[in-house]
Amino acid sequence: MEEQRRGATVSTDERVLATTTSELPRLGSGGPPPAKRVPFRALRDKLVDLWLARELLRQLVGKELKVRYKNSALGFLWSLLTPALMTVVFTVIFQYVIRIQVLDFAAFFLSGYLVWQFFQNSAQGSVGAIVGNGALIKKVYFPREVLPLSIVLSQVVHLVLALVAVSPYLIWSRGWSIVLHLPAILIGILLVTVFTAGVSMLLAGANVPFRDLQELIVVIFMVWFYATPIIYPIAMVTGSDTAAGAVFGHILNANPMTWFVKLFRESIYGSVVSNPRCAEFATVNPSDPCPYRPFLTEPQSWPSPELLLGCTLAAGIAFALGYLAFHRFAVNFAKEV
Numbered sequence: 398m399e400e401q402r403r404g405a406t407v408s409t410d411e412r413v414l415a416t417t418t419s420e421l422p423r424l425g426s427g428g429p430p431p432a433k434r435v436p437f438r439a440l441r442d443k444l445v446d447l448w449l450a451r452e453l454l455r456q457l458v459g460k461e462l463k464v465r466y467k468n469s470a471l472g473f474l475w476s477l478l479t480p481a482l483m484t485v486v487f488t489v490i491f492q493y494v495i496r497i498q499v500l501d502f503a504a505f506f507l508s509g510y511l512v513w514q515f516f517q518n519s520a521q522g523s524v525g526a527i528v529g530n531g532a533l534i535k536k537v538y539f540p541r542e543v544l545p546l547s548i549v550l551s552q553v554v555h556l557v558l559a560l561v562a563v564s565p566y567l568i569w570s571r572g573w574s575i576v577l578h579l580p581a582i583l584i585g586i587l588l589v590t591v592f593t594a595g596v597s598m599l600l601a602g603a604n605v606p607f608r609d610l611q612e613l614i615v616v617i618f619m620v621w622f623y624a625t626p627i628i629y630p631i632a633m634v635t636g637s638d639t640a641a642g643a644v645f646g647h648i649l650n651a652n653p654m655t656w657f658v659k660l661f662r663e664s665i666y667g668s669v670v671s672n673p674r675c676a677e678f679a680t681v682n683p684s685d686p687c688p689y690r691p692f693l694t695e696p697q698s699w700p701s702p703e704l705l706l707g708c709t710l711a712a713g714i715a716f717a718l719g720y721l722a723f724h725r726f727a728v729n730f731a732k733e734v
Contacts, residue, residue: 443540443724448539457547462554466603477562480511491628499630499669500694504570507563508666509627509658512585516593516654517557517618519549523597524604524611527730534730541727542720545601549594556586571666574697578664581699585660591712595719602726619700625654653711660700660708668695 428720458472484503487510492502499505527534530544560582567575604610626634626649635646649655671691700708 443685447540454543458550461551480559500549501570504666508662511559515552519593520597522548523601526601526615527605545597549597578697581664588708588712589657592715595715598719598723602723632670656707663698667697
């Protein structure tokens, strides 16, 4: 059954490619033109090919959306139910068992988890994008980057649907000011999409010569998840007086996903800061626990220029490095897949 399903998927991809690659100029069968070109001109030509393949990209995105939930009873509802179920699980564990004292933990968690879910699903789904389509790559040439990019763009659809689905709860819990910060949320979606596209192209290309990457990626993203302040406020770490807390705080601040989570959280939920009354109490009673709430929640705000600049640079650098690395690996795709 698995072989039949895989064969049906390949034949579907072949039909999609057959109807769309006819518009691409200078493309032979089996691989890119072998002629050597000036690096800048070669990069320009690749970008032109990618633009001309936009219809192919659109159809592959549609295929990803259809195939993912094929024969599923709930279909697209899973993109909405998954964050809801995860919110229930993490709220029970971290609000009532571990007791992270954050106001309205469910809204706090959703404001960071939705963007993380988009990033993780896109990157992990893109790891096998080239290896899983080896038959197509050997038969016809098309811009290879459309394979991981189609997965990223399909996940953008799921992210937007999830945000729309939870917006009534977020407005109920955090107020109508979320609507006023909608432009900041849209900017955040654009920037994190560019960042994710770069990471996804890098992983998709690197997985061809290094097949162990598709096994390691689960562990990598598990560590990356806990190194991103999604289930805890960053003030919980940066406010620590221990040496380990200081080191972990530097790691968090250097993590690009921390910046994107902060951008979304400030626009959707608000900022979580340490309660200064606890610091004052600790100076007088260092051995006693603080009787006040350790964290305060500030209202939603526009991202600072420094945060927007950091996210923009991270997105641009990640996309440039991922795109260049992908095309470096792409030279041997036809031989190694």
